[in-house]
Amino acid sequence: MASSRIITSVVAAIVIAGSAVAFAVTWRPAIAAIEPLAPQSFDAALVKRGRELAATGNCSDCHTVRGGKAFAGGLPVPTPFGAVYSSNITPDPETGIGRWPEAAFRRAMRDGVDRDGRHLYPTFPYDHFTNVTDDDDRALYAYLMTRQPVHAPGRKNELSFPLDQRVVIAGWKLLFLRRGTYQPDSSKSAEWNRGAYLVEGLAHCGACHTPRNALGAERASAQFAGGDVDNWHAYAINGQSPSPVPWDAEALFAYLRDGWHPDHGVARGPMAQVVSNLSSIPDSDIRAIAAYMAGVFGAPAPDRKRQGEGVLAQAKSPAPPADGSNAAGAAIYAAACATCHETGRAPPYGGINLGLSTAFSSPDPRNAANIVLSGVRPVEGERSPIMPGFSTSMTDEQIAALLNYLRARFSNQPAWTGLEKTIADARTTQTVFLQTSPGPHNAPADPAQRDKP
Amino acid sequence: MMTLQVNGRAHQVDADPDTPLLYVLRDDLELNAAKFGCGLGQCGSCTVIVDGNAVLSCVTPLLLVEGKQVTTLEGLGTVDSPSPIQRAFIEEQAAQCGYCIAGMMMRAQALLRKNSSPTDEQIRAELEPHLCRCGTHMRILRAVQRAARLMQTADASTGQRSAQ
Numbered sequence: 301m302a303s304s305r306i307i308t309s310v311v312a313a314i315v316i317a318g319s320a321v322a323f324a325v326t327w328r329p330a331i332a333a334i335e336p337l338a339p340q341s342f343d344a345a346l347v348k349r350g351r352e353l354a355a356t357g358n359c360s361d362c363h364t365v366r367g368g369k370a371f372a373g374g375l376p377v378p379t380p381f382g383a384v385y386s387s388n389i390t391p392d393p394e395t396g397i398g399r400w401p402e403a404a405f406r407r408a409m410r411d412g413v414d415r416d417g418r419h420l421y422p423t424f425p426y427d428h429f430t431n432v433t434d435d436d437d438r439a440l441y442a443y444l445m446t447r448q449p450v451h452a453p454g455r456k457n458e459l460s461f462p463l464d465q466r467v468v469i470a471g472w473k474l475l476f477l478r479r480g481t482y483q484p485d486s487s488k489s490a491e492w493n494r495g496a497y498l499v500e501g502l503a504h505c506g507a508c509h510t511p512r513n514a515l516g517a518e519r520a521s522a523q524f525a526g527g528d529v530d531n532w533h534a535y536a537i538n539g540q541s542p543s544p545v546p547w548d549a550e551a552l553f554a555y556l557r558d559g560w561h562p563d564h565g566v567a568r569g570p571m572a573q574v575v576s577n578l579s580s581i582p583d584s585d586i587r588a589i590a591a592y593m594a595g596v597f598g599a600p601a602p603d604r605k606r607q608g609e610g611v612l613a614q615a616k617s618p619a620p621p622a623d624g625s626n627a628a629g630a631a632i633y634a635a636a637c638a639t640c641h642e643t644g645r646a647p648p649y650g651g652i653n654l655g656l657s658t659a660f661s662s663p664d665p666r667n668a669a670n671i672v673l674s675g676v677r678p679v680e681g682e683r684s685p686i687m688p689g690f691s692t693s694m695t696d697e698q699i700a701a702l703l704n705y706l707r708a709r710f711s712n713q714p715a716w717t718g719l720e721k722t723i724a725d726a727r728t729t730q731t732v733f734l735q736t737s738p739g740p741h742n743a744p745a746d747p748a749q750r751d752k753p
Numbered sequence: 754m755m756t757l758q759v760n761g762r763a764h765q766v767d768a769d770p771d772t773p774l775l776y777v778l779r780d781d782l783e784l785n786a787a788k789f790g791c792g793l794g795q796c797g798s799c800t801v802i803v804d805g806n807a808v809l810s811c812v813t814p815l816l817l818v819e820g821k822q823v824t825t826l827e828g829l830g831t832v833d834s835p836s837p838i839q840r841a842f843i844e845e846q847a848a849q850c851g852y853c854i855a856g857m858m859m860r861a862q863a864l865l866r867k868n869s870s871p872t873d874e875q876i877r878a879e880l881e882p883h884l885c886r887c888g889t890h891m892r893i894l895r896a897v898q899r900a901a902r903l904m905q906t907a908d909a910s911t912g913q914r915s916a917q
Contacts, residue, residue, distance in 0.1 A: 628816060631771035635814030640793050677881070688794035688882065692806035693813050 326470040328417040331407065333399035336391065342442040350443025353436055355577040356585065357429075357502040361570070362386045372396075372450035377423045378530065379516060381463050384423040385455040392449035405441045406434065412473065419469035421457070422476075422516065431482040431501035476517035491584075495592025498585060505593075508534035508570065524596055526664075531729040532569040533664035539598045543658040544711070545608040546600035552590035557583070559684065560647045563612065565657050566685045568676055569667065576679075615653035616644070629705025632698060636690060637706075648685040654710045661711040665719060668703055669726040696723045755815055759784065760828030770816035774808075775799045777815060778825060786826035786855040790884075797883030800856035801825050805867075807860040809882075826855045829862060837907060838862045841900035842893075849887035857883050861897045869908075870901055 354360070363371045363386045373388035391398040397405065397415070404415040412426035413419055420426065432440075462468055482500040484493045499505050508529040510518040519525075526536035535542060545551075545563045555561040559575040567575040578586060600608065624630070640651035654660055659668040675689030694702070700719040707716055716722075757764045759782060768777055778784045778801070787810055790798035794812035801810045802824040830836030835843065838858050848854040857880060864871060864879045871879070876897045885893065 627770075631769075631814050631816050634771040635773050636794075636812045636817075639812060686795050688809050688812060690812075693803060693808045693817055698817060 325474060326419070326467045328407075328411070328413045328419070330417045331401060331404040331415050333415065334401045336393045336398045337445055339446040342446050346439050346442040347446050350439035350441070352581045352585075353440050353502060354443050355580045356498060357440070357504070358574050358577050359389070359440075360577065361573045362423075363389050369448070369450040369452070371444065371447055372452040374452055374455055376455075376458070379423060381459055381516065383458040384421045385457055386423075387454050388450065388452045389444055390447050390450045390452075391445045392451050395451050395453045396449060397444065398449060402438060402441050405444075406437045409437050409440075410479065412469070412477065419466045419473070421466075421469060422472060425504040425507045427477055427518065428501055428504035428507060430477065430479045431497065436502065472515065472517070475515070489591070491588045491591050492595065494585065495588035495590070498589055499592050499596075503589065505537070509537050529570045531666060531726065532571075532670060533662060533666050534570075535658055535662060537593060538596050541597055541658075542662045542713075544611040544656055544661050546604055547594065547597050549587075549590045549594035552593055553587055556586050556590060558648075562646045562652065563656055565652045565659070566647065566676055566687075568671055572676075611655050615655050626701060626705045626708065628698065629701040629703075632694070632702045633705055633709075636693075637702075640687070648683055651685075651687065654706055657710070660706050661713055663713070665703060665707075665716040665722050666726060668706070669699065669719075669723045672699055672702065673723075673726055691727065696720050696727070699723050755819060757782075757815070757818065757823065758821065759823045760825060761822075766815070768815055771814045773811050774801070774813045774815055774818055774823070775810035778810060778823075784825045784827050787859075788852055788855060790852070790856075795882075795884075796853070796856075797860065797880075798853050798856040800859045800883070802859055802863050805863060807863040824859075826858060829858075836862075837903035838865070838897075838900040841903055842896045845892050845896035845899055847889055847892040847896040849889050853883055853885045853887075854893075857885070857893055861900065865897070865901055865904055869905060871897070873898070 360370055362375055362377055363373050365372070365375050368374065369390070371388070371390045373386040375386045376383035377386060388396040390396040393399050400408075400415045407413050408415075408420065408424075409426060409429040409432055411430070412422065412424060457464065482497055485496070488496075506518050506523060506527075508527050509524050511522050511525055511527045513519050518527075524536065524538040525540055527534045537547075541547060543564060547564070551561050551563060555564060555567065556575060556578055559572065559579075560566040566572075637651075637654070641654050643650050644653075659671060662668075671687070672694070673689055673691040676685050676687040678684050678686040690699070697720065700723055703719055703723075704715060707713065755766050755768065755770070757766050757777065759778070764782055766777055766781055768781065775787055775789060778787055779789070787801050788798040789811060790796035792811050794809040797809065799809055799811040800807050802808070803813070803818055804821045808818075826839075830839045838861055842848060842854060842858060847857075860880060860883065861876070864876070868875065873894055876894055880893070880897075
């Protein structure tokens with residue numbers, strides 16, 4: 301009797317203690333709502349800085365439906381677990397963040413918790429945003445709170461049990477949310493530190509460029525080793541980079557500034573949107589990002605450097621004759637591609653020699669398939685690259701023949717496998733993308749965003 | 754020798770499979786509606802319809818159209834009997850120099866076959882690959898809308914006739 305009572309009390313104590321711990325881990329208090337703030341109550345200089353920061357964070361990309369109202373949310377963000385819909389971050393009092401005090405905004409950025417105390421899914425990359433300073437959060441808050449309020453109720457996420465239970469996120473955070481992962485390194489330059497702060501924090505480059513584990517968290521041991529986003533492959537941007545010509549700080553700066561580089565090609569897919577947003581941030585921040593990332597890429601080994609020089613030299617000299625084993629691919633290349641890609645004319649008006657393109661030396665053929673299907677749309681009012689899409693003029697089989705030819709001719713890598721399925725999948729997803737894209741606003745260097753408060 | 758189906762007729766063509774379709778249309782078949790503009794697929798003036806889709810013929814090698822139905826502007830109507838899209842462009846006087854217009858009409862035709870009453874926004878998005886240096890864009894927009902109405906009327910009257 302006595303022993304069973306002891307067991308009961310011990311079990312009860314464990315349950316109570318466990319619940320207390322679970323409660324402490326999962327429960328977050330609501331932060332009291334405020335009356336909506338007048339836009340005039342924010343300092344204009346702070347708002348302007350917030351605009352640049354929001355551009356650095358690429359916020360509009362997830363929080364705006366293609367062709368929809370800015371920051372009104374509702375975009376389905378595909379994850380391996382189901383679609384998570386982005387939230388309305390306009391200052392609408394009912395459906396946006398109009399009643400959020402700055403403290404609630406800061407907590408969302410740092411801890412991934414909304415004003416009501418609900419855990420937010422890590423599709424919102426607070427594992428990076430936790431590194432953003434209070435000052436920058438204040439500027440971002442000022443910028444968002446002075447946008448046009450849009451009444452747009454949130455959409456229900458498409459997640460199955462138990463992932464639809466937000467308490468699960470608390471466990472995820474215990475495992476993967478590391479606050480203060482960015483620490484300044486006094487042995488490095490101020491520029492390098494600025495770049496590190498932006499890349500690891502607000503710019504959240506790793507969210508796409510770092511592979512994720514089974515629980516959807518970035519694999520710290522494989523940082524920047526290449527990841528997935530929206531049926532595009534985000535290339536490795538560390539020592540494993542597959543780019544034929546090694547990247548350096550100068551090339552990174554030019555690429556991030558203009559959206560293209562003559563030795564590397566054009567930012568497209570989700571990266572086009574990133575570069576479009578970056579067009580409104582100062583040169584100094586782009587230089588800082590380039591300086592830090594050049595360190596992440598690392599100085600190329602002598603043989604890699606030599607290979608890059610070889611590719612560059614070959615791109616300038618007459619092309620080698622094709623071996624004739626893939627006549628269909630060669631014929632398509634000659635008429636559909638070579639007219640731009642073999643003229644020697646530099647981008648943006650000419651296409652780069654495809655020997656320089658990472659798309660064909662990458663282990664993942666999706667980017668090559670996507671770009672052949674959809675092309676590159678020009679940007680209104682900018683001298684920007686342009687390429688027609690070939691989705692209506694080529695069958696999957698013909699595109700496969702073309703990609704096989706390009707892979708064999710322009711890279712020294714083994715042939716891709718399963719190309720036709722990749723192309724069929726790309727066709728499906730690109731159709732969705734093309735139907736929802738507003739065009740110019742998704743492409744590099746959006747001039748409409750420049751110099752605006 | 755390759756067989757090309759153009760405007761409902763089979764043509765025997767002596768050309769390499771990597772020859773751009775545009776060259777064969779203009780030089781061998783003497784169908785000159787499709788224009789050589791940039792030769793890079795960037796201006797849209799060479800647009801023709803292949804199996805219902807608007808295609809840039811200057812960057813389309815012959816082997817891609819083997820066994821497919823190619824339609825050029827000549828296949829839509831004649832001076833005496835213009836098609837709705839041609840009538841609409843004439844009635845709206847949408848051409849100035851006219852160089853881009855054949856391509857514009859072909860893409861608009863492909864659009865209207867898929868979407869019989871497009872919005873102005875949809876027409877603008879669809880015709881984005883086409884450049885017009887004269888600046889008749891607003892007239893082109895009106896012409897496509899007019900063509901949509903003409904086609905609907907034509908379809909409706911045909912429908913009535915067949916229903917009777």
